[in-house]
Amino acid sequence: MSQRPAVILLSGGLDSATALAIAHNEGYRLHALTIAYGQRHSIEIEAARKVAAQIGVARHRVMELDLRAFGGSALTADMEVPQDRSLDEMNTGIPITYVPARNTIFLSLALAWAEVLESFDIFVGVNFLDYSGYPDCRPEFVEAFESLANLATKAGVEGTGRFRIHAPLIWSSKVEIIRQGVALGVDYSLTHSCYQPASDGAACGRCDSCLLRAQGFADAGVSDPTRYVP
Amino acid sequence: MSQRPAVILLSGGLDSATALAIAHNEGYRLHALTIAYGQRHSIEIEAARKVAAQIGVARHRVMELDLRAFGGSALTADMEVPQDRSLDEMNTGIPITYVPARNTIFLSLALAWAEVLESFDIFVGVNFLDYSGYPDCRPEFVEAFESLANLATKAGVEGTGRFRIHAPLIWSSKVEIIRQGVALGVDYSLTHSCYQPASDGAACGRCDSCLLRAQGFADAGVSDPTRYVP
Numbered sequence: 024m025s026q027r028p029a030v031i032l033l034s035g036g037l038d039s040a041t042a043l044a045i046a047h048n049e050g051y052r053l054h055a056l057t058i059a060y061g062q063r064h065s066i067e068i069e070a071a072r073k074v075a076a077q078i079g080v081a082r083h084r085v086m087e088l089d090l091r092a093f094g095g096s097a098l099t100a101d102m103e104v105p106q107d108r109s110l111d112e113m114n115t116g117i118p119i120t121y122v123p124a125r126n127t128i129f130l131s132l133a134l135a136w137a138e139v140l141e142s143f144d145i146f147v148g149v150n151f152l153d154y155s156g157y158p159d160c161r162p163e164f165v166e167a168f169e170s171l172a173n174l175a176t177k178a179g180v181e182g183t184g185r186f187r188i189h190a191p192l193i194w195s196s197k198v199e200i201i202r203q204g205v206a207l208g209v210d211y212s213l214t215h216s217c218y219q220p221a222s223d224g225a226a227c228g229r230c231d232s233c234l235l236r237a238q239g240f241a242d243a244g245v246s247d248p249t250r251y252v253p
Numbered sequence: 254m255s256q257r258p259a260v261i262l263l264s265g266g267l268d269s270a271t272a273l274a275i276a277h278n279e280g281y282r283l284h285a286l287t288i289a290y291g292q293r294h295s296i297e298i299e300a301a302r303k304v305a306a307q308i309g310v311a312r313h314r315v316m317e318l319d320l321r322a323f324g325g326s327a328l329t330a331d332m333e334v335p336q337d338r339s340l341d342e343m344n345t346g347i348p349i350t351y352v353p354a355r356n357t358i359f360l361s362l363a364l365a366w367a368e369v370l371e372s373f374d375i376f377v378g379v380n381f382l383d384y385s386g387y388p389d390c391r392p393e394f395v396e397a398f399e400s401l402a403n404l405a406t407k408a409g410v411e412g413t414g415r416f417r418i419h420a421p422l423i424w425s426s427k428v429e430i431i432r433q434g435v436a437l438g439v440d441y442s443l444t445h446s447c448y449q450p451a452s453d454g455a456a457c458g459r460c461d462s463c464l465l466r467a468q469g470f471a472d473a474g475v476s477d478p479t480r481y482v483p
Contacts, residue, residue, distance in 0.1 A: 088318050095369035117407050124365035127405045131361045135354035139325030158410045167404045171397045175357045177347050180388045 026052040028142035029189075030133045033057050033083070035070030036216045037236055038148035038192055041204035043078050045191045046146045048207055053080035054140060056133055060125070061091035061099055066224045070215035077210050086132060096122040097218070104218045106229040113231050117156045120218055120231065126159035130168050130188065138176050143184045145172075150192045150200070153235050165190045197239030205245055212248035225252045256282040258372040259419075260363045263287050263313070265300030267466055268378035268422055270444045271434040273308050275421045276376045278437055283310040284370060286363055290355070291321035291329055296454045300445035307440050316362060326352040327448070334448045336459040343461050347386045350448055350461065356389035360398050360418065368406050373414045375402075380422045380430070383465050395420045427469030435475055442478035455482040 029051035033039045047053055057071040068085060075083040094100035097119040104120060105112075126149060133145045147165070154160040165188050172186040173179045179186075192200050204211065216236045217226035226233050228251040240247035259281035263269045277283055287301040298315060305313040324330035327349040334350065335342075356379060363375045379390040388394060395418050402416040403409045422430050434441065446466045447456035456463050458481040470477035 084322060086319075086322055089316075090365065092314060092316055093366050093369045095365075117410065121407070122365075123368035123407075124361055124405055127401065128358070128361040128365060131354055131358040135320065135325075135352075135358060136323050138353035139323045156410075158407055159405045161404070161410075164401070164404045167397075167401045171357065171394070171401050174391070174394045174397050175354055175389045177351065177353075177388060180347065180391075 026050060027144065028052045028054055028081070028140050029144040029146055030054045030056055030137045030140065030142055031146040032129050032133055032148070033071045033075060034148070035067040035074060035214060036148070036232075037204070037211060037214045037239075038150050038200060040074045040078070040148075040209050040211070040214045041200050041207070042146045042148035042189075042191055043074065043080070044204055044207040044209045046144075046189070047078050051144060053078070053082075054136065054142065055080045055083040056136055057083065057085045058129055058132060059085055059087050060122070061089040066220050067215050069224075070213060073213040074209075077213055084136070088128070088132075090122060090125070090128075093123060096120060098122050104230050106227070108231055108234070113235075114156060117158065118231060121157050124159070126164070127168070130172075134172050134176065134186070137186070138178070143178070143186050144189060145186065146189045146191070148192050149190050151194060152196055160193075162190075162193055165193065197235055198243045201239050201243040201245055205243075216249075221252050225250050227252060256280060257374065258282045258284055258311070258370050259374040259376055260284045260286055260367045260370065260372055261376040262359050262363055262378070263301045263305060264378070265297040265304060265444060266378070266446045266462075267434070267441060267444045267469075268380050268430060270304045270308070270378075270439050270441070271430050271437070272376045272378035272419075272421055273304065273310070274434055274437040274439045276374075276419070277308050281374060283308070283312075284366065284372065285310045285313040286366060287313065287315045288359055288362060289315055289317045290352070291319045296450050297445050299454075300443060303443040304439075307443055314366070318358070318362075320352060320355070320358075323353060326350060328352050334460050336457070338461055338464070343465075344386060347388065348461060351387050354389070356394070357398070364402050364406065364416070367416070368408070373408070373416050374419060375416065376419045376421070378422055379420050381424060382426055390423075392420075392423055395423065427465055428473045431469050431473040431475055435473075446479075451482045455480050457482060
């Protein structure tokens with residue numbers, strides 16, 4: 024009951040599931056926030072629900088925010104998701120799966136909930152090494168958001184606390200993330216990473232996200248629990 | 254056609270209508286963004302539509318985002334709106350009409366749209382003098398968001414442009430805002446400021462927002478076009 028509350032952004036993917044397990048391991052009372060932003064598939068939301076239930080959260084909130092209104096990304100508009108790219112290709116420029124200002128929006132929503140809960144700890148599973156092309160996965164972005172959070176809120180004026188944006192995976196490789204998650208008991212079979220799954224939820228195995236994930240399991244020597252399309 | 258695009262946060266209130274008119278006067282192609290965040294009344298949204306039509310915008314987008322899920326404010330939860338307060342009372346502490354992280358969320362959404370439009374100019378009608386209690390109406394908040402915007406986005410990585418958050422009213426008194434708006438042709442009868450209007454849209458005349466607005470018209474020597482409850 025005396026646990027400090029934390030808000031965790033939970034997408035249902037591998038990274039955010041691991042971030043949730045880390046927050047759990049650090050003893051926070053978990054408030055998981057999933058944004059249904061118009062992903063092409065409700066599969067991610069379902070994965071988030073399963074992960075939240077497996078790890079055990081005080082509250083899981085799914086919030087609707089249709090970013091398809093803006094478009095501008097292969098994840099929110101009718102654009103083709105790249106397939107079969109090499110790591111070098113993935114790390115060249117900003118991929119079209121980048122969703123404009125997504126992490127800024129998601130962290131803002133997490134901040135609103137945290138402020139109402141009187142929580143000062145927000146966890147986000149952003150990762151710099153695998154997503155170096157995404158501007159809002161960079162350490163300097165996370166630091167800038169933390170500064171903003173402490174100006175944007177009551178606590179920033181009243182001095183009652185200081186917000187911290189925890190990005191525990193930001194410097195981790197996929198292998199390190201998977202090993203850490205396995206050690207913390209994350210059931211990765213519940214998570215979903217694919218950008219273009221089949222209607223039954225099976226992963227394509229060919230988008231950047233699938234390829235990074237599969238390579239991570241292989242390199243970690245962990246059996247890949249992902250269900251792929253035949 | 255060669256006008257630079259700008260995104261303007263438009264609530265339907267007096268300040269944001271004036272900010273829209275200023276952006277128009279500066280020659281931007283106007284993209285007005287209204288967030289339907291669970292305001293108790295659709296009256297504000299209606300006001301925003303009328304203002305957008307009067308001033309003339311290229312596009313007006315109304316986005317649904319139900320911040321009542323979080324609560325924590327008299328504007329998003331079942332709390333009483335303060336009435337008949339003096340200016341001194343209004344300026345003591347943070348009023349319960351403060352909505353946690355609202356301007357951070359709204360600016361994030363404006364940033365997303367701007368990034369898709371390849372616009373680098375975002376206008377917001379925040380005002381420090383009348384809302385000194387709101388943490389996210391302070392100049393240091395606006396500056397911090399501008400810094401964040403330039404780290405959070407493609408342009409921040411690629412160096413293709415620099416976002417600017419325009420808060421043209423931040424240092425203005427209500428009188429100055431009204432005089433500027435009148436000079437620019439804003440029809441304030443279309444705007445809505447009241448926190449707790451009657452079901453027919455009439456303003457209460459007693460909440461902080463009504464009192465500041467009425468005083469502004471009186472001090473500006475401008476006839477108050479607001480329709481109040483009898």
